[in-house]
Amino acid sequence: MEIIMSILAGILFSAGVYLLLQRQLLKIVFGTALLSHGAHLLILTMGKLNRGDPPILEEGIKAYTDPLPQALILTSIVISFGVTSFLLVLAYRAYRTNKTDNMEQLRGSDHD
Amino acid sequence: MLQYAVLAPFLTALIVPFLFRYIRAIHTGWLILPIPFGIFAYFLSQLTNISEGHTQLSGIEWVPSLGMNFSFYLDGLSLLFSLLISGIGTLVVLYSIFYLDKNEKLNNFYVFLYIFMGAMLGVVLSDNIYALYLFWELTSISSFLLIGYWYERQASRYGALKSMIITVLGGLSMLGGLILLSIITGTTSIREMIAASDTVLESPYFTGILVLILLGAFTKSAQFPFHIWLPDAMEAPTPVSAFLHSATMVKAGIYLTARLFLLFGGTDIFFVLVTGFGLLTLCWGSYMAVRQTDLKAILAFSTISQLGMIMTMLGFGTKEAAFAAVFHIFNHATFKGSLFMVAGIVDHETGTRDIRRLGGLMTLMPISATLAFFGAFSMAGVPLPIFNGFLSKEMFFQTSLDLETTSTLVASIAPFVPALAVFGSIFTFVYSMYFFFHTFTGETRGQLKVKPHEAPIGMLISPIVLVLFVVIVGLLPNMINEPILTPATAAIYGELPNKHIVFWHGFEPALYMSMIVVALGVILFLTRTKWQSVYNWIPGVLSANKTYDYLYNMQFRVSERTTRTYMTGSIRHYMLYILIFIIGATGVTLFVTDGFVIDTSDLAPISWPEVVVGLVMAIAAIATILMKNRIAAILVLGIVGYGLSLLFVFFRAPDLALTQLIVETVTVALFLLCFYHLPKLDTKKQPVGAKTLNIIVSVSVGVLVTLVAIASHSSKKFETIAHYFIKESHHLGGGNNVVNVILVDMRGLDTLFEITVLGLAALGIYAMIRLRDKGEMD
Numbered sequence: 001m002e003i004i005m006s007i008l009a010g011i012l013f014s015a016g017v018y019l020l021l022q023r024q025l026l027k028i029v030f031g032t033a034l035l036s037h038g039a040h041l042l043i044l045t046m047g048k049l050n051r052g053d054p055p056i057l058e059e060g061i062k063a064y065t066d067p068l069p070q071a072l073i074l075t076s077i078v079i080s081f082g083v084t085s086f087l088l089v090l091a092y093r094a095y096r097t098n099k100t101d102n103m104e105q106l107r108g109s110d111h112d
Numbered sequence: 113m114l115q116y117a118v119l120a121p122f123l124t125a126l127i128v129p130f131l132f133r134y135i136r137a138i139h140t141g142w143l144i145l146p147i148p149f150g151i152f153a154y155f156l157s158q159l160t161n162i163s164e165g166h167t168q169l170s171g172i173e174w175v176p177s178l179g180m181n182f183s184f185y186l187d188g189l190s191l192l193f194s195l196l197i198s199g200i201g202t203l204v205v206l207y208s209i210f211y212l213d214k215n216e217k218l219n220n221f222y223v224f225l226y227i228f229m230g231a232m233l234g235v236v237l238s239d240n241i242y243a244l245y246l247f248w249e250l251t252s253i254s255s256f257l258l259i260g261y262w263y264e265r266q267a268s269r270y271g272a273l274k275s276m277i278i279t280v281l282g283g284l285s286m287l288g289g290l291i292l293l294s295i296i297t298g299t300t301s302i303r304e305m306i307a308a309s310d311t312v313l314e315s316p317y318f319t320g321i322l323v324l325i326l327l328g329a330f331t332k333s334a335q336f337p338f339h340i341w342l343p344d345a346m347e348a349p350t351p352v353s354a355f356l357h358s359a360t361m362v363k364a365g366i367y368l369t370a371r372l373f374l375l376f377g378g379t380d381i382f383f384v385l386v387t388g389f390g391l392l393t394l395c396w397g398s399y400m401a402v403r404q405t406d407l408k409a410i411l412a413f414s415t416i417s418q419l420g421m422i423m424t425m426l427g428f429g430t431k432e433a434a435f436a437a438v439f440h441i442f443n444h445a446t447f448k449g450s451l452f453m454v455a456g457i458v459d460h461e462t463g464t465r466d467i468r469r470l471g472g473l474m475t476l477m478p479i480s481a482t483l484a485f486f487g488a489f490s491m492a493g494v495p496l497p498i499f500n501g502f503l504s505k506e507m508f509f510q511t512s513l514d515l516e517t518t519s520t521l522v523a524s525i526a527p528f529v530p531a532l533a534v535f536g537s538i539f540t541f542v543y544s545m546y547f548f549f550h551t552f553t554g555e556t557r558g559q560l561k562v563k564p565h566e567a568p569i570g571m572l573i574s575p576i577v578l579v580l581f582v583v584i585v586g587l588l589p590n591m592i593n594e595p596i597l598t599p600a601t602a603a604i605y606g607e608l609p610n611k612h613i614v615f616w617h618g619f620e621p622a623l624y625m626s627m628i629v630v631a632l633g634v635i636l637f638l639t640r641t642k643w644q645s646v647y648n649w650i651p652g653v654l655s656a657n658k659t660y661d662y663l664y665n666m667q668f669r670v671s672e673r674t675t676r677t678y679m680t681g682s683i684r685h686y687m688l689y690i691l692i693f694i695i696g697a698t699g700v701t702l703f704v705t706d707g708f709v710i711d712t713s714d715l716a717p718i719s720w721p722e723v724v725v726g727l728v729m730a731i732a733a734i735a736t737i738l739m740k741n742r743i744a745a746i747l748v749l750g751i752v753g754y755g756l757s758l759l760f761v762f763f764r765a766p767d768l769a770l771t772q773l774i775v776e777t778v779t780v781a782l783f784l785l786c787f788y789h790l791p792k793l794d795t796k797k798q799p800v801g802a803k804t805l806n807i808i809v810s811v812s813v814g815v816l817v818t819l820v821a822i823a824s825h826s827s828k829k830f831e832t833i834a835h836y837f838i839k840e841s842h843h844l845g846g847g848n849n850v851v852n853v854i855l856v857d858m859r860g861l862d863t864l865f866e867i868t869v870l871g872l873a874a875l876g877i878y879a880m881i882r883l884r885d886k887g888e889m890d
Contacts, residue, residue: 010817017810017814021684028683034752044759055851057848075859075866086876
């Protein structure tokens with residue numbers, strides 16, 4: 001299972017990176033969203049999958065899954081949500097100001 | 113006590129701006145004149161102590177764990193230089209009071225000058241290599257600031273930058289040499305290095321160290337071909353030229369060579385390099401000086417040539433030569449200092465330094481003319497007992513004949529040395545005469561803006577004092593022999609010289625050499641208009657200056673062009689650089705360390721619902737790329753997110769699943785809110801090359817991530833720390849949901865910052881939306 005998930009994480013990364021390299025702002029935001037999904041899956045997979053019950057302590061349960069990756073991912077989900085929404089509004093703002101969402105045209109001038 | 117002598121000028125530099133600002137009635141120079149004089153008096157009081165063979169060591173710790181300390185060491189050599197620095201420093205400050213008007217930027221001038229004075233004292237007193245280097249560069253920086261004192265002039269800025277680039281370049285190479293030395297000897301103290309000179313001599317790095325350190329010394333002391341910065345440094349106010357660029361700073365390289373003489377001296381390569389470059393500099397400098405038309409430029413090339421002569425003597429490696437070098441260091445400071453000051457007076461009183469427009473000033477400025485007479489004739493080495501320059505020059509001739517050597521290499525070069533010495537000295541004679549006679553005798557050659565008259569007495573005091581030394585040392589050279597010259601030579605050579613300076617040696621080869629110099633010098637001086645065209649042949653179009661300018665400009669052109677090729681402003685390019693670097697670094701590491709392992713023994717069983725969800729996610733992720741419609745792309749992206757939360761459910765992570773579900777819903781809503789305002793997706797085809805590159809890079813990243821994930825699963829380098837959290841969650845955190853306890857308790861600070869990030873993002877979003885409102889109102 002871990003190998004399949006590793007491959008899935010790789011696919012998510014590939015798609016994310018490909019979108020990052022596009023010209024359009026919206027696609028770049030899509031890319032960051034896919035990248036964070038991929039990263040979360042990667043962290044979870046690294047901590048081994050399905051080794052016991054959910055990490056909520058109860059009498060009589062011997063094995064729990066590793067709670068640490070889950071804690072890290074939880075932090076990361078929230079932060080990537082912040083980043084994605086920030087980028088989205090930034091993209092919108094940049095488009096309104098510059099009348100273009102093509103990154104190749106948003107190069108700045110030599111003297112900036 | 114020594115550290116206070118070094119510190120005093122720096123402290124003075126600190127208070128100069130306040131003095132300048134609040135005490136406007138008195139020229140700032142008067143207020144701070146006592147400082148260098150006090151330092152001079154202090155060093156004078158050490159004379160007997162040092163000449164009895166004692167030394168003095170004191171200092172302050174800086175970073176003792178790295179062997180960096182401000183340890184100061186006073187012996188004969190550093191005493192000689194300290195006396196020159198503080199003594200000529202006093203005279204220069206006095207002179208500058210009359211040279212620079214009260215309306216000039218005196219605060220800048222004296223701050224820079226006193227920083228230099230402190231730094232220069234630091235250079236000659238430091239025993240620690242790091243302190244030495246620090247002070248060394250500080251002299252370069254203060255010299256840069258002083259040359260650029262009249263920064264509104266283009267020539268000043270050019271000269272300042274040139275001197276800085278060349279001397280700092282040398283300084284850096286010197287630092288490399290010094291660090292190598294300290295690695296080999298295991299100490300950062302110069303004295304201890306000298307004590308371990310055998311280790312250095314045997315080291316395979318000996319030649320490298322020598323070259324690196326000499327590069328520092330040669331650039332600082334304006335040796336050929338690095339001499340080009342010195343003529344341009346003449347843009348500095350004349351007191352600065354007299355102080356930094358003839359008497360003290362340019363002798364720092366000579367000081368360093370002399371200080372490390374016991375480490376390097378006597379070896380063949382030391383002789384070849386130091387004497388070779390010294391002679392070349394001596395001849396080239398004096399040859400070029402004759403061609404100059406600016407009084408200060410003549411003196412600059414003359415300084416170059418004299419520095420070359422002192423270097424040459426150090427390179428000889430004999431005790432007599434070391435003694436002669438010390439003697440000439442002293443003499444050069446006196447006659448050249450006074451000549452610079454006279455040049456400044458001429459400039460000040462006539463408004464020009466162009467020797468073609470000057471002439472006949474003797475009747476108008478008799479005192480200055482007298483001073484120039486002594487300075488110039490001493491520099492020329494005219495054989496009269498009133499010129500100290502003759503005594504040291506004759507010693508130079510004598511030592512050039514007495515090269516005692518066992519090495520065949522040195523023996524094969526030795527016969528040429530006296531010839532070259534004479535050659536350089538002939539031109540020295542010519543430009544000295546040219547300097548004096550062309551300025552002070554004959555007719556006035558051009559119309560001067562002002563009617564020249566003698567300088568105020570205050571301006572004359574300093575050159576008079578220096579000329580008195582020229583004459584007194586000329587008459588009674590042994591007066592400074594015992595207290596100053598002998599201890600300095602002993603510090604360089606390690607043995608006491610038994611030298612008694614006499615004017616008359618009898619009819620000896622050295623005397624004949626002096627005679628040849630005078631005879632040919634007179635002839636060449638009188639016929640100089642006839643042979644001036646030789647300068648069209650040598651140097652002709654060849655010029656070290658042009659090389660410097662070419663290299664300097666090329667640097668900018670090349671770096672600008674290089675930068676332009678990769679700093680394109682395209683975010684795609686920058687992303688590509690980063691990603692390709694990541695792929696390269698990780699990929700190579702993975703390959704080189706054999707990091708990839710695959711271990712199938714400890715895998716979770718494959719369950720079909722999970723595989724199906726994963727498959728859907730993979731398809732959705734790729735579909736995000738292919739979708740031509742914005743809404744469709746957003747929804748497909750949503751599928752990936754919801755799929756991930758399903759996976760979290762499968763993989764026993766209920767908190768994650770819940771959070772992901774909420775976040776994904778909000779994100780999709782946000783996308784749908786925003787997309788309306790954004791343009792439609794671009795359906796234009798990308799160029800095939802760019803597209804291929806994008807695919808290659810993104811697939812490589814994906815493959816790499818998969819490999820790293822599998823490898824990290826398969827090779828558990830550390831035991832899991834999960835047990836700790838599970839065991840202590842209830843006990844320490846008081847909660848049964850371990851993930852929650854980790855987040856709010858064990859890694860609470862982390863979560864706090866996470867909330868901060870979210871808050872900042874919210875603030876940013878709010879600001880960007882408000883910005884819109886404002887923009888629309890406008």
